[in-house]
Every structure is written in C-alpha cells, then in structure tokens.
Amino acid sequence: MTLVADKSILLVEDEALLAMFEKNQLEQGGYIVTHVSNGENAIQLIIIEDKPFDLILMDIDLGRGLDGTQTATEILNHREIPVVFLSSHTEREIVKKTETITSYGYVVKNSGFTVLDASIKMAFKLFEANELTKSKKEHLETVLHSIGDGVIATDSDGKVIRMNPIAEKLTGWTHDEAVGLTISEVFRIVNVKTRSMVENPVDIVLRTNSIVGLANHTVLLAKDGAEYQISDSGSPIKDLNGDTKGVVLVFRDITAEYNVQSQIAKQANMLNNVLDAVIGTDFNHKINYWNKAAEKIYIWKAEEVIGRSVMDVLKTDYLQLTSDQVIEKVNLEGSFIGEVVKFAKDGSIRNIEINQVLLNDESDLPIGYITVGRDISERLNAMNRIRESEAKLTQIIESAMDAIISVDQSKKIILFNGAAEKMFGYESTDIIGQGLDRLIPMDFRSQHDSHIDSFSKTGVSRRAMGALGEIRGLRANGEEFPIEASISQISVKGEKLYTVILRDVSVRNLSESKIQKLLHEKENILKEIHHRVKNNMSSIFTLLTLQARSQADTSIQTILYEAAGRVKSMIVLYDKLYHSETDNTVSLQDYFPDIFNEIVSIFPKNVEVKMDILEEPIELNAKLLSSLGIILNELITNSMKHAFNETTSAEIGLRIFREGKKLYLEYSDNGVGIPESVSLEHSPGFGLQLIGMLTDQIEGKISIVRNPSTKFLLELTI
Known part of the structure; x- marks a missing residue:
C-alpha cells in the first residue's frame, strides 16, 4: 500500500494563484509539497542541488523558458523519478508528447482533487512495480553468475535456454552457441571405463519429474576435446501450479578429487587442509580417519568418533538408494557419487555431496572405505533462491496489464506474457520460438524491422511508450489494431535481446475522436x-x-x-x-x-x-x-x-x-x-x-x- 504521509512532491506550476490552491489541496491530502514556478528552478533543485523528491507534478505550459516536457526530459536523463503531467490541454498531440517521455500519468486541470490524488497514487504504484521488476531481474542474474558450479537451464523439450560462465568453460560451448540446442548436443557424458554414452540427467528429470544425480565414473566430453570427471544433479523447474517447465542442471569438475581419492590412504595427513569432509573407515565401517573439515561440518571432534561405527555417529538419508545398496554398489563398482542428507552432532541437517570409494591395499584387497563429503546446503539454498526469484519475476510479468514480449537477436519470440496472449489471441506455447513478424501486418514488417535495427545501433537501453511512433498489430484472427510500444535492449554474452511493452490504443483512439x-x-x-x-x-x-x-x-x-x-x-x-x-x-x-x-x-x-x-x-x-x-x-x-x-x-x-x-x-x-x-x-x-x-x-x-x-x-x- 502506497502511503502519502512521507511522500514529497515537487509542484512545477507558473500560475501563482493556482499553485497556492494546488499546494494547499495536496498538503491537506497528507503530501509534503515544494513549489517552483518554472522548469529551470525544478532542474536546479533536483539535478544541481540533488534535493530528494518522490514525484514531480509538472505543468506543461510554464511560460517563458523550458516547458514541462522539456524540463521532465532533462530531469529523467539524470534521475529515475515518476512524473505526472498536469495541464488544461486535452489536445491529442500534447497528450501524446508527454507519453513519449513518461507513462506515469496525465491529469487535466480542474478534474478535482480526487482524480489528482488517485493519479499520484497510481504513479507511485507503477514506479514501485517497475523498480521491483528491475531489482529482481538483476538479483537473479547476479546469483546465477556467482555460483561456482556449472549451471544449464533447459525448457520442457530439453533445449538449452541459459548457461552460466562455469558451464561455458566446462562444456566448451558459449551461451550464444548453446541456446536452442538439445542438452545432449551440449552436455555429452560417457562412462569413464566403457566409454559408452550415459543417459542425460535432463532426460531422466523430464521423464520422472524428480531430482536425479549422475551415475558414477561419468566423464564430460567438452566441445574442444577436453574431458572432465564430473558430478551433477538435475532438478525440475516448476511453475506456480507445480507443472514442470524445464530443468536446471548443476555440475562441477571433480577430476582432481577423483584422482586424489585413489591415493587418499597414502596422503591422509595432507587432507586436513581441504575444505571437504574426509572420513576413513575400515571394512567394518569403524572410523579411523576424521579430518578438520569433518569436525567443522558435523561438529564431532576426531577424538570423539575414532573407533566408533560411522553409522552410529552420522545418521544418513540417501535420496534414492538404501545404505546397504550404496555399500553394495561401492563394493562392486569401487565408488559411489551422490547427494545425501546427514545429521550433525546437534541434530542439524547437512546437505552433502559425497564420493565414497573402496580402499584397497597393495595387493588390491579391500581394506576399508574413504568418503569425501562437501556441504552443498548453501548451493541448494542458492538454487532455491533462483527458483523463487524466477517465479516472482514471472508472476510480476504475468500480472502486467500491458503486453510484454521479448525476442532474441534473430527476432524470435522468447517471452510472451498473459496480457500478450489476450491482446493477440495466441497461447504462449504456440508463439514462443516463432518470428515476431507473425504479430505485425504485412505492409508494416519491413518498417518495423528497420525500427529495431536502428534502435540497436543507438546504444540506448530504453525508449519510452510511443517512441516508435504509431504502429499496428495483427491478431491471430487477422484483425489489425493500433498499438503503442516502448522498447528496451540488453546484451547477454554478446547477443542482444529486445523487450517491447505494447498497449492496445483502439479504445483510446475512439475516445480521442469523441x-x-x-x-x-x-x-x-x-x-x-x-x-x-x-x-x-x-x-x-x-x-x-x-x-x-x-x-x-x-x-x-x-x-x-x-x-x-x-x-x-x-x-x-x-x-x-x-x-x-x-x-x-x-x-x-x-x-x-x-x-x-x-x-x-x-x-x-x-x-x-x-x-x-x-x-x-x-x-x-x-x-x-x-x-x-x-x-x-x-x-x-x-x-x-x-x-x-x-x-x-x-x-x-x-x-x-x-x-x-x-x-x-x-x-x-x-x-x-x-x-x-x-x-x-x-x-x-x-x-x-x-x-x-x-x-x-x-x-x-x-x-x-x-x-x-x-x-x-x-x-x-x-
């Protein structure tokens, strides 16, 4: 809820008597109001003196000097602040001129304080929603790029839609090269011993609709010929209704760990410096080694657990197999890699990624087990935060009243919100991946392409509503209709993505005629x-x-x-x-x-x-x-x-x-x-x-x- 008690307004009005009346009304409504009589003084306060204001109530006709639209343009070049225009003019060209600057409101003078107050509060709500959407999107991108593991996201068909820098490094594919390819083309994995292809975790998640881990002895074959011993997990991406819309694949290079584990018995004294918990047991599961990281993660001191059964010290829940099945797998295959839940000394839960191997003596006879555990609780929390942020961002986009459409550099649609579905008559599942031309009348397509190409060269990140001029849209039923559009562009890994916000102005044009x-x-x-x-x-x-x-x-x-x-x-x-x-x-x-x-x-x-x-x-x-x-x-x-x-x-x-x-x-x-x-x-x-x-x-x-x-x-x- 937008409160007015702490909201400050800069009133730019050259009519002294009218300014006194408007200022009095606004202050009685609970706002803090500062009045200036011309655009130059408004610029002086906001840009030069850096005075804080929550909103500008701007008269269009300010007499000599800068008019209201010129003043607003100069201020918005330096400060993000909502501007509501106040004028006695209702001419279409004047109203349209203000809409190319800002979309926060246009109030006709003498409409009454109720209309003015409602317009101001709506401007605050729109500004807060815009700022929240921008903040959430930046937060999501920051979290994704900060994860130390490789992350690949796919759609429900198993096609790549996003990769982080670690995933690019390990697979050898750039983000731009990989987007649109199937996961099996980008993420090629084989068994280290047999060299046979291993079923991709993404395919398993889409088939079972559950979280899966990678099989043991798995090697990632990079595009440049490099090979990495990896561990990973795949998780379904679900929307707010619980339907699976894709998969998040998280993996990391454990080549070094895998090699070290084969020599872990001879290098036990060096393992106190590693960050992963390292636990050694004999063949009967009695603990004979417990490094410093294990003490930190599980809270047990080494002297408290040496000689005790690891099963008594650490209660462990395996996600897919039982404890006996894991031991059997290690005895037969030599190792097990997967995610488990362990309970520390104080009963607190630890999400652990483990690599358990069979330890043999010089005669190649089994003498015990070595288990390396990494606490991935924070990583899982980060993944959950990503999912939550993405869900919130999706909800905000879907709740927008204007149509929001994003296209890639080839002008293929990659985002189509609910308002766009209603406006154009297409389901998002039918239009995603199609060319933007399907939404544009034939006689306007070349002109629209030139608009986007010209905008791309400007380097400007955003153009306000109406900046593209008068354009028309094409509904699924063949009906053409007038629209206004604002456009923005961002560059992701060298590829430009464009987002347009569209507004159907059919009703408004009819109203303007009346x-x-x-x-x-x-x-x-x-x-x-x-x-x-x-x-x-x-x-x-x-x-x-x-x-x-x-x-x-x-x-x-x-x-x-x-x-x-x-x-x-x-x-x-x-x-x-x-x-x-x-x-x-x-x-x-x-x-x-x-x-x-x-x-x-x-x-x-x-x-x-x-x-x-x-x-x-x-x-x-x-x-x-x-x-x-x-x-x-x-x-x-x-x-x-x-x-x-x-x-x-x-x-x-x-x-x-x-x-x-x-x-x-x-x-x-x-x-x-x-x-x-x-x-x-x-x-x-x-x-x-x-x-x-x-x-x-x-x-x-x-x-x-x-x-x-x-x-x-x-x-x-x-």
Missing part, C-alpha cells in the same frame, strides 16, 4: 456565452460597488472596493480582448489608461490622476496584462486605504517608459508614505504579498522608493 467532437461543440458554446460572461462580471462589479457604498464600516467598504477593483481589471481586459483583432494580446496604450481611470473611479475619494505613457505601440499577452491589472489595482487600493487620510489634494500617477528591452511601470502618490518597517518581503497585508507573488510569476522585479515621495517601480523584460 473528445475532438466534443471540443468542437464546446467552442460553439463558448462563442455563445462569451457576451454573457462579460455581463455577469459587470453585474458582480456593480453588486460589489453598491454593497460597498451601503456600508457604514470603512474597513468593510475598503475590502469590497478592493474586490470590485480586481473584478474591474478583469472586465476591462476581457473587453479589450473581445474587441482585439490580434490573438490573445492587447495594446499597452489601449489598456492602462482605461483600467487606471476605471479603478480610481470606484473609490468615493476625489483623487487627481496623472498619466505619462510612452507613445510607442506595445502589444502584451492577456496573461501578463491580467497580472499587471491586479498589481495596479492593489497599488491604487493601498493608496486609497492608507495614503490620503491627512491629505486634502490627493494625487496618484502612472508613468510607463522603456529603456532598451526593459519596460518600466512607475506608480506614485503624494500621501503619507510607507513606513520603513513595511516591505514587499515583510508585509502583514495580503495586498503587498499578492503583488510580490504576481511579480515573481511574470518574472519581473519591483522595488519601493520612499523619497521624496512614495513610488513603486516595476521592471519587465519584453
């Missing part, structure tokens, strides 16, 4: 209600003004006039935009004289207005003008509230001038001035705080000049 139709209808509706919006705002302004004039309390009057002024700034801007011939821009000279006079006229106090506005025509966008209008309203309101209590001839002024690429707005009044204790950074009132926030939003600078009269100087780059 959305476009609805958007067209909404545009017509917006045109219809455009005029009504202006009338409604005018009604609100009138009501606020009338209410203010009816109040006896001057503080309440001021609050209502202040609110009316903000509405008035919007009405003026809206009216200018409505009559503007340009797209979403208004002339500075056309806007500021009107709004300045309109806001001043709201207040009952008689104030003289002086304006000095440059004649050079300058067009500004509505977003910037809206912020400037609110700032101007706050400045005028501040003067009306505080500046003219002791002034009879009140006067305010607005001067707008330009120097190079800088545009300056200078607001002044002839009132009592602003105390030194009050500043934009340390203001108890909401008005000055709002001015500061809006100035940051439009990337401007504002300062207060107190002498000889109070002035506010706002600097903008245009």
